[in-house]
Amino acid sequence: MLTQLYLIPTPIGNLEDVTLRALRILKEVDVILAEDTRTSGKLLKHYDINKPLRSYHIFNEHKAVASLVQTMQEGKVMALMSDAGTPSISDPGFLLVRECLANGIQIECLPGATAFVPALVKxxxxxxxxxxxxxxxHKKGRQTRLEGISDEDRTVVLYESPHRLVKCLDQLIRHCGEERQASVSRELTKMHEETVNGTLKELKEHFDKGPIKGEIVIVLHGK
Structure with a gap:
């Protein structure tokens, strides 16, 4: 069966981390669906890929799914790419995949970049x-999730924005104790990549010192 939708992981920072197969498929498909056409456009321009781009993001995915499925049923082959990382991992993708499967559309997901894997391993x-x-x-349900995390035996991986990192660390301290071991990675694969390991108290003290930039991955030791 002909694949009609490709899920294409994209670099989380360093453009060299894209795979040769991803570049080939992006050159072959009819349409590229992009979370942010400006961000994806930089990657495509860097590798001289000129294909029609359509926006597909959290604000339009519910409305767009039906027409995209119909377009694929008519024979068009599409690729879905996130701004960074793998589609559907804290990014749009799940709804489109679900509808494609419900309509018998063949899907293929390429292996590739996901921020939590290097953060966890290192x-x-x-x-x-x-x-x-x-x-x-951010609000409703946050306390319940934090309580569940505090009792989790397995290692826990979280994403957080830079401006909420210190607040998140403070909440983890209240629920898990200041001596719980953890790790914070930011700017993964980029020039200013940083990973700090230590207790939650030590991490909060470190990031209290100055402005924080970049996407954040928190790795927390199990109970």
Missing amino acids: SGLPSDKFIFEGFLP
Whole structure:
């Protein structure tokens, strides 16, 4: 069966991390769906890929899914790419995949970049069993999730924005204790990549000192 939708992981920072297969498929498909056409456009321009771009993001995915499925049923081959990382991992993708499967459309997901994997591996914390929580809710349900995390035996992986990192560390201290071991990685694969390991108290003290930039991955030792 002909693949109609390709899920294409994209570099989380360093453009050299894209795979040769991803570049080939991006050159072959009819349409590229991009979370942000400006961000994806930089990668495509860097590798001289000129294909029609369509926006597909959290604000339009519910409305766009039906027409995209119909377009693929009519024979068009599409590729979905996130701004960075693998589609559907804390990024749009799940709804489109679900509808494609429901309509008998063949899907292929390429292996590639996902921020939590290098952060987990270089944290020095157990990686044989872990749970990925992604972004915690900002308000409703946040306390419940934090309580669940505090009792989790497996290593926990979280995503967080730079301006909420210190607050998140403070909340983890209240729920898990200041001596719980953890790791914070930011700017992965970029020039100013940083990973700091230590207790939650030590991490909060470190990041209290100045402005924080870049996407954040927190890796927390299990209970």
